Every structure is written in structure tokens, then in C-alpha cells.
Amino acid sequence: MLIDTHAHLNDPAFSSDLPEVMERVLSAGVENIIVVGYDVPSSLRAVELALQWKGIIKAAVGIHPYEADEAHEAAKREIARLAREEMVVAVGETGLDYYRRLSSREAQQELFRWHLELAQQLQKPVVVHSREAFADTLAILREFSPGVKGVMHCFSGSWEMAREFLRLGFFISLAGPVTFRNARKPKEVALHTPLDKLLIETDCPYLAPEPFRGKRNEPSYLKYIALAVAEIKGLSWEEIAQATSCNAQKLFCDSRAFRPI
Numbered sequence: 001m002l003i004d005t006h007a008h009l010n011d012p013a014f015s016s017d018l019p020e021v022m023e024r025v026l027s028a029g030v031e032n033i034i035v036v037g038y039d040v041p042s043s044l045r046a047v048e049l050a051l052q053w054k055g056i057i058k059a060a061v062g063i064h065p066y067e068a069d070e071a072h073e074a075a076k077r078e079i080a081r082l083a084r085e086e087m088v089v090a091v092g093e094t095g096l097d098y099y100r101r102l103s104s105r106e107a108q109q110e111l112f113r114w115h116l117e118l119a120q121q122l123q124k125p126v127v128v129h130s131r132e133a134f135a136d137t138l139a140i141l142r143e144f145s146p147g148v149k150g151v152m153h154c155f156s157g158s159w160e161m162a163r164e165f166l167r168l169g170f171f172i173s174l175a176g177p178v179t180f181r182n183a184r185k186p187k188e189v190a191l192h193t194p195l196d197k198l199l200i201e202t203d204c205p206y207l208a209p210e211p212f213r214g215k216r217n218e219p220s221y222l223k224y225i226a227l228a229v230a231e232i233k234g235l236s237w238e239e240i241a242q243a244t245s246c247n248a249q250k251l252f253c254d255s256r257a258f259r260p261i
């Protein structure tokens with residue numbers, strides 16, 4: 001059993017063949033998927049999919065840092081309303097992205113804090129996107145520690161940086177890049193992150209793992225990420241599947257994750 005903790009089945013890339021994608025999900029042993037919103041329409045769609053695929057899909061709702069400059073009060077109100085729904089297990093994705101610079105740093109930081117306040121208020125975990133912005137991400141998360149827990153999704157930083165987020169009680173999630181031959185950092189992070197703090201995800205439709213690199217990604221490819229992590233850690237595929245699924249349940253379904261460590 002595997003849990004894909006970050007998938008964008010709400011992306012238009014899946015608009016024409018979602019039933020077929022979901023059939024492959026079930027035969028690939030993926031038992032649960034968290035469909036993550038990145039703006040209001042995609043968050044609404046994530047909730048819709050969670051209703052349609054009850055028992056398999058859960059939703060996360062939020063506004064991506066790319067959209068921070070455009071995130072007005074009405075959009076925030078709608079996300080805050082959706083976040084209260086039972087099938088919504090997390091707030092996000094949110095965070096900081098200084099790599100693509102699609103929104104100003106100030107707007108990103110303000111919107112990130114807004115999501116963290118919402119997560120704290122609802123006692124739900126937060127799904128964090130951080131790219132080339134680890135120091136600021138860490139500083140802002142510290143402001144909300146230990147009240148807010150969550151996951152560093154598709155973590156692209158070094159092991160030294162991962163350790164800082166682990167100290168705040170965050171989980172580290174690895175995606176397709178851990179299967180890429182020349183990706184040194186995700187392999188180091190996979191090696192050193194304790195098994196009880198590791199999650200896996202596809203981040204589909206992006207970042208397909210080997211041997212599908214460059215193609216559209218989908219949740220049924222999650223096993224390739226589990227296999228790569230297993231090889232790096234010298235464990236079996238089943239051990240990785242079991243540990244990461246247990247971690248995902250702990251973080252997203254069990255409120256005890258919020259007790260201060």
C-alpha cells in the first residue's frame with residue numbers, strides 16, 4: 001500500500017482521461033492520494049474529486065506562492081471556507097518560491113503567514129512549497145512552532161537544511177527527482193531522513209520519475225519513487241511503503257501530530 005501525498009489530479013493535464021488514470025492508481029497499489037490545490041478553482045476541484053473518489057482521494061486547499069500577487073480577500077475567504085471541510089486534510093500548497101519569482105517576496109511571505117494562521121486555527125497540517133527560499137521559509141515556520149506541523153513537499157534542499165525542518169517537527173517528502181541519476185541532494189536527504197519522518201509523492205503531472213522522466217506524471221508511478229528510496233536506504237520496497245503510508249496517516253489523519261514534541 002502506498003500513499004501519494006501530493007498530486008495535482010485537479011490539473012487540466014488530467015481533464016481528458018482521469019477515469020483511466022484512477023484505474024491505474026488502484027492496480028498500482030496506491031491506496032490514497034492527496035490532491036493539492038494551488039488556487040481557488042483547483043482547490044474547489046480537489047474537494048470535488050475527494051467527494052467523487054471517497055475513500056481514495058483527500059484534498060488540500062491553498063494558494064500557491066506563484067499566485068501571491070493576485071491573492072485577494074475574496075480568494076482567501078473561499079480557501080478558508082473550503083479548508084473547514086472534512087475531506088480537506090491539509091492547508092496548502094503554500095510557501096515561498098524565490099526561483100521563479102512570479103510574485104513579490106513580500107506578497108509571498110504575507111500569504112504564507114496567512115495560510116499558517118489558518119492551519120493553526122483549524123489544527124490541520126500545512127503543505128509547504130519552498131524553492132531557493134529555505135532560510136525565509138524556516139524563519140516563518142519558526143514563528144508558528146510548535147503549533148503548526150506539516151510537510152516540506154518535493155524537498156529540493158540539502159540534508160543540512162532538511163534537518164532544520166525535521167527539528168521543527170516537519171515531515172520531508174520526496175518526489176521524482178530522487179530517481180534521477182544526477183540528483184545528489186534528494187538522494188542524500190533520502191539516505192539521512194529518519195524513516196518515521198519520510199513521505200513520498202508524485203507531484204504529478206510534473207517531475208515524472210525514471211523511467212518516465214519528461215512524460216506526464218501520474219500517481220501509479222509512485223512505486224518508482226518508493227523503489228529508489230528503498231535502494232538508497234538499503235531497505236525493501238515494502239518497508240518504505242509501510243513506513244511512508246503510516247507517516248502520511250499520522251500527519252494527515254491523526255490530530256496527535258499536533259501535540260508539541
Ligand code: NI
Pocket residue numbers: 006008036093203
Ligand atoms: Ni505541487
